[in-house]
Amino acid sequence: MAKDLTSRENDYSQWYNELVSKADLAEHSSVRGCMVIKPYGYSIWEKMQAVLDKKFKDTGHSNAYFPLFIPKSFLSKEAAHVEGFAKECAVVTHYRLKTDPETGGVIVDPEAKLEEELIVRPTSETIIWNTYKGWIQSYRDLPILVNQWANVVRWEMRTRLFLRTAEFLWQEGHTAHATAEEAIAETEQMLDVYADFVENWMALPVVKGRKTPNERFAGALDTYCIEALMQDGKALQAGTSHFLGQNFAKAFDVKFTGKDGKLDYVWATSWGVSTRLMGALVMAHSDDDGLVLPPKLAPIQVVVVPIYKSDEEADKITEVVKKLKKDLEDKGISVKYDNRDTQRPGFKFAEWELKGVPVRIAIGARDLENQTVEVARRDTKEKMVLQMNDLANKVEHLLEEIQDNIYQKAKAFRTDSITKVDTYEEFKQVLANKAGFVSAHWDGTPETEQQIKDETKATIRCIPLDNPLEEGKCILTGKPSTQRVLFAIAY
C-alpha cells in the first residue's frame, strides 16, 4: 500500500494530496471546493476538538450557537470587515425550488426571492455582535466568554484538502469586555492556549507573534498568530487571536454602563482554529510511508497484529491479546486488534504505517513460547523485542517518548530553518532553497511588504512576541529598522 505514495522529495504537494486521500482522512466532494472528512480523519479532528474544548472551558468559556446566515447589511456595517469577506462568500437569494411547468425540471422559484440576501457565515463577528447588543447593558453583564464550533464558508478559488476549502469546520471564540486591557489579556491568553495545544498535543513548535497591518484580520486592531513550519519549508498559520478594539461594538452600537455610571462601547476579541490544523498535522510529521501521528491525537495508539499459521495458533494468540488489550485500555490507551483473516500481516503493517498508528505490536507463535512481543515505533521505524511482563507500562512510556521525539524532531528542523539575512540577495537565496523562515529587517511600511511579496511570494508571517530590539536596515529599501521580522512563503 504505502509503496504507492509519491515521495516528499519528488513532489511534496502531490505526496500531501495522496496521503490525505490514501490514509482515509478526507476527499474532494462533488461540490466545488467542499471536502468530505472521512471517519478516520474525523476521529482525529474529534480528538483535537475534545482537547481544545476542555481548554476553552478551563479558561472560563462556554459554547453557544449562532445562525449560519448573516444578512448582507450586517456584513457591511464594519468597513474593513466587508472589504475582507465580500469577495468570496456564498449568497442565498431564494428560499424555494419548483417544478418548471415547461420542462418539468426543478428550478429556482423566481417568486421566492428574499427581500435581503443572506450570506453563509465566513466568520460570525457581525451576527454575534448584533446578538450581544441584547445581552449587554451594564458592566455586570461583562465579560461574555463564548465559543462556537461551526462550519464556515469562504469561496476560495483554489482549494486544497484541509488547507484551503470553501467550507471548513472551526471554532470561533467571541468575547466582550469592559476594558481594552482585559480584552488584550484575553487575546493573549487564547494565543497561549493555542500554542500550548499545537506544541504539546500536535507536537509542532510554533512562533508566537503579531501580524503586520497588511495581514491583520479584517476588522481587528491587532492580530496575534502562531506560525508553524512544514517539512517543505513553507510556513502555516496555525491559529489567530484578534483584539478587535471597539470596532464591532461601534458597528452594532453595543454600549455598557460602567461602574462609574458612564456609557462606553464594549471591547472585543475573537479567536479561531480550524480543520486547517489537520493539514498542518499531516505535513509536519509524516513521511514517505504515510502518516506519523503524535500519540496524544492518534485515534488508534496501538495496533496489534497476530501472526499465525493455523487456526489453533490464531486462537492462542487471541487469548493472550485479549488480556494485553485490556491492560493497555485500563491505562487509557486505545488499541486496535487487527485480526482480519482476509489480509496478510505485511499488508496490515503497511496499512497501519500509512495511517500513522504510533505503536505496532506483532505477536506470533514463537512469541507465545518466549513470552515476548515485537514492538515497532512508527516515528523511528525502530523495532524491539519486549517481554510481555509489564508490557502496558512499557508501552505507556514508549508513547510518551514518541510524542516527545516527534516534537523534538520538528523543533530541531524548525531551529535549523530560521535564517538571519541582511541583504535582499541572501533573502531570495534562502527562499529559493526552501529554507523556511527568514529573519530580516523591514522598514515597517506596507509598500515594502507588498513589493517583497510581489517579487518573492514571501510574506511577513509575524513579528515575534519575544523579539529583541536591534538596529538594522531594511533588506529592500535600506531604510532604518529597529527589529527583525519573520518572512516565509506560506500555505
Added chain:
Amino acid sequence: MAKDLTSRENDYSQWYNELVSKADLAEHSSVRGCMVIKPYGYSIWEKMQAVLDKKFKDTGHSNAYFPLFIPKSFLSKEAAHVEGFAKECAVVTHYRLKTDPETGGVIVDPEAKLEEELIVRPTSETIIWNTYKGWIQSYRDLPILVNQWANVVRWEMRTRLFLRTAEFLWQEGHTAHATAEEAIAETEQMLDVYADFVENWMALPVVKGRKTPNERFAGALDTYCIEALMQDGKALQAGTSHFLGQNFAKAFDVKFTGKDGKLDYVWATSWGVSTRLMGALVMAHSDDDGLVLPPKLAPIQVVVVPIYKSDEEADKITEVVKKLKKDLEDKGISVKYDNRDTQRPGFKFAEWELKGVPVRIAIGARDLENQTVEVARRDTKEKMVLQMNDLANKVEHLLEEIQDNIYQKAKAFRTDSITKVDTYEEFKQVLANKAGFVSAHWDGTPETEQQIKDETKATIRCIPLDNPLEEGKCILTGKPSTQRVLFAIAY
C-alpha cells in the same frame, strides 16, 4: 423572577416561549427563523450530544462530515425526496458581493452567478449517497455505519424556538448494507437507541411505532418514530429512523458485488434527532416556576446558596461548602456555589428554580451549628433538613430519585392521556379536551387520514410497534379495520 412567567393554564404556548427565553436557553436571531442557542441552553444540548454520541459509537458507528451544500441536480435525483424538500430550502445562487459603483452600497455581484445553484442541506441523503458511490464496490466495503453532527436548513414559514426553526442542529446517521434484513435491523436498532435515550435520560416516555405512508420521510420505504406527549396534550415526534430500501442507491447508482459475485444495489437507512429534543425536554416536565430538568441532563445538578448576615458568617459557610462541593464533585455531580454578593437568597432561589436545577442546598449560620443543610427538590418542591454527615451519598441518591420521579410522573400522565374511542364524535370530543393520544380504528387509506386531519388537525402519529390486532370499524368511514392507530394533534 419566576413570578413573571405566564402560567401553563393561561397560555401554554406563551408559557413555553417565555420559559425558553427567560431560562436563557435560546432566543430568536435577527435572521428570520434562525435561533441563537444561548450558553445555558447549549450546555444541555452538549450533554444530550455526549450521551447520544457514545451510544452511536457503542453500536459501531463513526462520525464523519459531508458538505453543507447540495447541487440542485442531486436533490432532484430521488423523486419523492425533491418533492418533500424543494418547497422550503435556502438556495445559494452567487459567490461574491461587490460595491455598487453607483450607490456605493454592497450588492450581489451579478457576474458571480453559479452555473448550478446549491441548496443548503435540509438533510444529507443525496450528497452522502453520491459520496458512498466512491466508497462501495464489494460486500467487503459494507456495512458503512456513519453519523454526522451538523446544521441543516428548512425554510419553515412559521417558526418556534427549538420546535420548528429554519436552521437547526441535529445528527443524521446514514448507513449502507448488503441486505434489506440488515438495513431493517439497523433501522430498528437506532429507534431503540433513541427510545432508550429519551426515556432514560430525558425522562420522557415514548411510543415506538411506524408512520403511515402519508407521514413517511421523503424517500423512505418505512419510517419508524418515537412519539412523546407534551403537557398540553399535543404529541411531539422525538426521533425518526428510516428504512430507505434501495431508493438512494438507485438514484446515485451505488452497486456492490456480493459474496456470490452478483451485482446489486446497496440498502440504506438514515436516522436523526435534533435540537427539537430541547423543546420536548422543556415542555414535558417544566412548571409555572420554570424548567424542571432531569438530573442526568442538567448542566448544574446541585446549586448551593449561602445565607449569611456578616462577612464572617459568609467565610465560615464558604469553608464548609468547599469541602461539600468537593465531595459531590468526586461523585461526578456538577455543583454551582452561588456566592454572588449582589443578589439576595430569595432571588437566587427563584433564578435556579427557573433554570431547573434539580437540587438546591441552602446553608446558613444555624446550619453550621447543627451540622445540617436545607435541601430542596426542584421537581416536588419538597424541602428537607439533612445532616451534613454523608451528604454526598444522600444527594446522589436524591438525584436518582428525582430522575425516576420525573419519568414516572410523565409516564402516568401519558398513560392517562391515551383514550380509546370508537366513534368520530368521541374522537373529536377527546381532541377538544386536549386529552392527548387517541387510539382509534382507521380504514388504512390516505384519503381518510387526510380528511380527518383537515377536519380535526389530528394526524396519525404512528402505528405502535407492539400493536395488538383487533377487529373494528374506521371512525370516519365505518370500513373494516384490523388494528387501532394512534392519533394526536402534534407539534
